[in-house]
Amino acid sequence: MSDPQRPTVLVASADERHARDLQAALPDARVRHTADAESLLRDTHAFTPDVTVIHASLPSRVPIAEVLRMLRGRDDLTHTHHLLIGGNAAALMTAGADLATPAQDASTPALVYALLRRVRQTRHLTDRAAKLQTQLTAAEHDERVRDQLTHMLVHDLKNPISAVMGLLEVVMEDEGRIPDDLAELLRLAREETQHLLHLAVNMLDVRKMQAGKMHLDRQTMFAPMFSDVVNLALGDVGAGLRDRRVNLNFPLGLSPAHGDPEILRRVFANLISNAVKHTTAGGRVDIGARQTGDTLEFTVADDGEGIPAEDLPNLFAAFEQSRLTLHGRFDTGMGLAFCKLAIEQHGGRIWVESERGVGTTFTFTLPLGPEEDDDFAELV
Template sequence: MASVDSPTVFVVAADPARAATLAHALPLVTVVPVTDAETLLREAHVTPPDVALLYTDTPGVPLWQVLPMLRQRAELGGTRWLAVGTQGLGEMLSAGADALISDSTPTAALVLQVRTLLGRAAQHRDMQGRVTSLQRRMDSWEHEERVRDQLVHMLVHDLKNPIAAVMGLLEIVYEDHRVPEDNRELIKVARDETQHLLHLAVNMLDVRKIQAGKMNLKRELVFSPMFEEILEQARGDVGSGLRDRHVRSEVEHDLSPASADPEILRRVLANLISNAMKHTTTGGVITLMVRSVTGGVQVIVRDDGEGIPADDIPNLFAAFEQSRLTLHGRFDTGMGLAFCKLAIEEHGGTIWVESERGKGATFYFNLPLAVDGEDDDFIEILN
């Protein structure tokens, strides 16, 4: 006797002996006799079969007329349809039958064909189960991503204002000459760490935006004077820590204009300068350069710090994979460099680093030049 979970085969034929013969040959299969097309339409909706044998000599509505309707039902997507007969097989094939066989075929051959179709139906069920499982996991992942994005957005926006307020207050206290010198040093450390915390929060939000494709660049033509201005703004964003370093800037004159979002470019440079500062000691040298290269503009941020271990370089631009070896012992999430990579690639550029242990590190990124249309628009504005 077939089990509850056994496969089901419909035998659509006027002669019930055909179903009985198949049931005897397939003891582990539930064989259901169906007398006509109308019954097939009704029963298939209630109990979708794994395989259905459609005898072409079944009286009443021709089975080739109802087969297209059956194949459109979602619940019958895994059913395999076997047309059995000597006439009308062409119509059955055109209607969507999966296989054809003569009604004079020996029972053993018919059983073998049914077993083959049952195997295909089982494979379909297994695949559908996997698809359903993957869809559930995808839905769960998408839900988690939405929750994570909302949480990051909420945290960053809720943190930015109080962090900025703390920074402002620390700056006021630091500039007050009544504060003893030893306390001023502590205030300076607190201010720099607060600045670092603000950078971490903002970078976290921006990395999520770029990964989600939600950061829309506001491209402009960036000429030499604007590069000089962006470098100066980025230095100011880094904070007072640069007062203890020697920062040198060099922008090539008469650069062909790059196509970039100035605000995002400023953020990238602030992150790279901040990274250079973390890897240099007091009195260290940080060099900023902007120069033309074939097909674009290249920006360089070089420091003379301790350098980056070779093992850390391949994953340096991945979030949470930044080199932990810094002169200041500060744990970093790596979000800053991850943001730099995503932002430059969003511009259509490239970014990389060259470093030798003990000899500093040099970060490079290339930006594409403005296309001809952008240049024409700028000329029209000037005119």
């Protein structure tokens, strides 16, 4: 019984001795013989040789170069290599031969062996590429399923979470009838509900940005507008800031920048919330801006516990967070992942500096907007 793993060489020659000599020199290969061009074409339909050794003197009704072109044009012989012996080497190489030699001699087995090795390498790479493509297709399918699941989950969660928040706010408005201890529980319930809503929205938007499906509503933003955005972000963070000292520093002379106010509001809210998470009551949160060259640079700094150095490299990755936090609440890390993607989509960059026991500073940049024209300046 023949070994299917053994390479196959098809010798096309009027003289069968060429095949026998090659078989003797290549005992690890299966060498078969075919006597004319018509048999060559027929035999290669019956099986796929790894290498064909075609003699230019092979009986044929058409030129050998044309036979080569026919073999090269077949999809089932994509990996087959061809060695031409005799004839016009240059013309045969042009027609599709991989190698050509004047005559079958002692060097022929080495040429055939070289082609067999090339075929083996090519097939190995092709098989590997096919496996990788299969894995990529499966990964893309899984990614689509995750995206659809995330989208469905977030949309199904947003409405009931918003409803719970609204009901809690209605109850909290009736302060006179609620005991102090119950009011504190209601406040905590509202904070946790708002946190859950932020997690869900961040998760959805991170997936959108990663897929390139979120588009920014850019506007020309001046210093007062940035101050308004930060104040809105402080309101989003909510009661967590009531026992923190917050300092704002937005110079009025800042040049304008292009940005999406709503997205930047969420960036600030995430960074401020992170500062609250790493500080205790009475802690300080400083929020500022300055112009550096052709960018605006914004900072959110705290004097809290700081972040361990080993956590910093992956801090902006989804599902990553510092292992050392004061609040003890599990977080997905989606907030900082959202910040990174949002700032990069604005054309800026974001980074963090932290020292244990001293505090943490998050910094991000936005490119300046175009210079305002004279007409616009007169209107201002």
